[in-house]
Amino acid sequence: MKKVLITATNYETLCSDGLKMLRGYGCDVVMNRGSRMFTRDEMLAAVGDIDGLIAHGETWDDELFDNAPNLKVIARFGVGYDSIDLDAAKRHGVYVTNCPGINSNAVAEMTVSLLMALIREIPRLNKTQKAGIWSRTIFNELPGKRIGVLGFGAIAQKTIKKLKGFKTDILVYNRSLKTELAESLGARITTDLDEVLSTSDYILIHLPVAPETKNIINAESIAKMKDGAYVINTARAPLVDNKAMYDALVSGKLRGYATDVYNKEPADLNDPLFSLPNFIGTPHSSGETYENYRDTGLATAKAVIDVFEGREPWNRLV
Amino acid sequence: MKALCCLLNYEKYCWPGVQALREYGFELKMNPHGRKYTQEELIEDIKDVDAVVADNEPWTEASFAAAPKLKVIAKVGTGMDNFDLDAAKRHGVVIANCAGVNANSVAEHAVAHLLSVVKKIPQQVYAVQEGGWPRVITHEMAGRTLGILGFGNIGQAVAEKMSGFDLNIIAWDKYPNAEAAAALGVEFVSFEEIISRSDYMTLSVPLFPDTYHMINDETIAKMKDGVCIVNTARGKVADEAAVARGLASGKIGGYGTDVFEDEPPRADNPLFQYDDYCCTPHISGDAYECMANYGRATSQIIIDFFEGREPKNRQV
Known part of the structure; x- marks a missing residue:
């Protein structure tokens, strides 16, 4: 036996x-x-x-x-x-x-969920309303905005498919141009990372960790982004320099960041990101x-x- | 001519409307209260106005009687239940509304609530903030059934947004728009069917006597165990006490809402104790794009009226 x-x-x-x-x-x-x-x-x-x-x-x-x-x-x-x-x-x-x-469908569903919860400030508004505060804020709508997708593996592809009814313009960054596949999903694909960073209103990270992708979201790349952009990370923590992200969220350069992944898990609450209202994090649960x-x-x-x-x-x- | 703008921040966010009305020659008064008008405050401010941009303040017999010069009201939003x-x-x-203007923003908010309750986003965010690391296991949405109650502009926009999620989307409406459903791949079903077949339900019906407490103990009992419900319509479409009982028993797996039976809700609303109850402060239409379009639509209604044209979306 x-x-x-x-x-x-x-x-x-x-x-x-x-x-x-x-x-x-x-x-x-x-x-x-x-x-x-x-x-x-x-x-x-x-x-x-x-x-x-x-x-x-x-x-x-x-x-x-x-x-x-x-x-x-x-x-x-x-x-x-x-x-x-x-x-x-x-x-x-x-x-x-x-x-x-x-796990690709599960992670793709989580990516869109984090995007929508972040931009509609659902966790923050739920908390303040339950504390009895009738809080006001104002959003942007998605139609006509650009969603930049970094990486074009199975999760990125499924995420793009889920977003097809949101009337956004989707631009994918990938090292290799899978033009036909991208077009079949209604997206455009480029090898020019700077174009995606500098023209996207929302950036979804779906890259593997490699020497060339480590800290791909850092002070320099954030500086290239549009003012008020949002970033969602359901991939891996080392792709994002948390210190640079913190600075950008505090200065207002970026409007929000959502992540499912952390350099240390369980997450280290000493990370100053946790002091910010425009940061939300789930416990690496996208595949759960x-x-x-x-x-x-x-x-x-x-x-x-x-x-x-x-x-x-x-x-x-x- | 004078016009009163009851909607808060009309000047700031609905600026195209302010611009158009002033250009047309209106003297504008803005809501000074930082909140919705009460009946008494409204009566005080409408004595000499010719036109009103209305929000959700009470337009009763007494209100109309207090406004002898009033000829036209442009209602921000769609719901007419405050008139x-x-x-x-x-x-x-004459009253006309802005049907359709907020549809995209409200539908995005409905989708945000739906995804948040299904994936338990707020619960997980709070747990991590508090130093926890729970293993929260959820179901994938692909292959499940979304029921849309009320298939007007907003219901259709919800269907469109969720069209990439591999769901079976069904809808119920008193006046089914077969063409819109066919274009979106949505199947119309009976009320009994949508209640019993849906894993997820979004509410986008107007508040009428026959939709009052449409979600109640009896309908909840017929739903699937663990059903997730999202209400971006009107608070009174659902019986909050019944929703609380559904959450307490676990029959309802998640309830996301932008609306309450009484607004603002009382701080001791019993629903607030449930982690699977998620709420936002009637904010689904508060998008820059939507507010600017409200400005355009409301000013157009008022100007059309004074130009002798039939205003769009006239209700009376």
Whole structure:
């Protein structure tokens, strides 16, 4: 009987289809029933006799692989795999897979939700109204305004599709021009980042983190933006220089910033952004949907079983 | 000629209207109260006016009786529930509204409320602000059903904005506009059906006797468990006490509103205790673009009237 460890949280409650698949195959399934990642010690204690792993973000290095001699496959529950040393996995003959794209609809819905909640000041107005204050403010309407989308992966594409009824002008920045795809979504695409920064009223960040994208939103790029622009980040925290963002929100250069991601999670409340009324942040929850858990649960279960069966698993990294 | 502008900030945000009316020769008086006119204040200020740009102040028999020179009212917004229309008729006052002008702004606000309650945005923002890091799990909207109650300008604009979300969009209206529905891929259904089939509901009906408390204990009981409801219409379209019971039992998963049965609402409104109740202060139409267009539309109504032309959107 194959033993499968699941360190991803909520698998039992939210991934019942995946769990059924694993048990139907005859796996002995051991689950993380807590709400946090396993510590190193917990990992060392748990991996001695496992054949497969459905992984959270635990660090996998040579030492841990040495302690898991039966391990054949790690299916990463989600997308990011920076915690897994792929070379070490290769040396130990372990397959590693991940699940790109499954969360894209969830994240796209969250992106538009944060955009609308930010520009209509929903969290702030709800709080003041419940405190008995009949507060007045004034908005801008979206038709005719430009939405700049940085990046053109699955999430950006789905976000653009969701915005199609908002009568905005959508301009995409991407390193490669996927002109036909952009046009089919009613958007224009350019490799000129400055054009997108300097002409957009709303900027949505959907880039991966790479040396050339780190702090892509910084004092210099913010200076190029339109006065009163809004920025939404549902991608990764290192894309934005928070100090520069804070200064721009205080000076009024930017009108609002919404993020789902932080350099440290849980978020560090000492970050001065939290003192600003025109900043809103959600707890890296854009992928936290029942549908994403269900589909990722199934995809990871299938990847593990495929490796056990000698089949090539979906989205193999090594 | 004299005109009273009851809407706050008419001069600041509806400037095209101020410009047009002054150019036409009107002497304008602005609302000095920093809030909606009361009946008494209104009566005091309309004694010698020929025209009014109205907001939501009470236009009763007493109001009309106090304004012997009044000939035309241009109502900012669409809802006519603050007017005694029979009294207006008796006093020979023509009233026209700005139907459609606020549709985009209100629809954007409805969508902002809908997305906020479905994704629990305020709850998550407050949790993070307070040092929490909850795992809030929500449903994706794709594949679910949005029901739009009231398919006029605003309801249609909501349907258009949500057209990219892969929803099934259904609508109910007393006077269904089949052409508009077909163009937007929306299916008209019966009132019973929209109540029972919708995962999300937006309200954009006018307040009439037959829409008063349209959302009540009985209709809520027939809804899907966890339904999310957004009201950008009128507070009295929903029975707030019934909504509170629905939120308390969990039958209603989220309620986003821009309107209240009494405005401003009392600070001890029992709804305020529910985290899944989200409210804004009747502000859905307060957009720069919308206000400028209100200025254009209201001044046009008044000028058209004095030029002997039939004003657009005449109600009486």
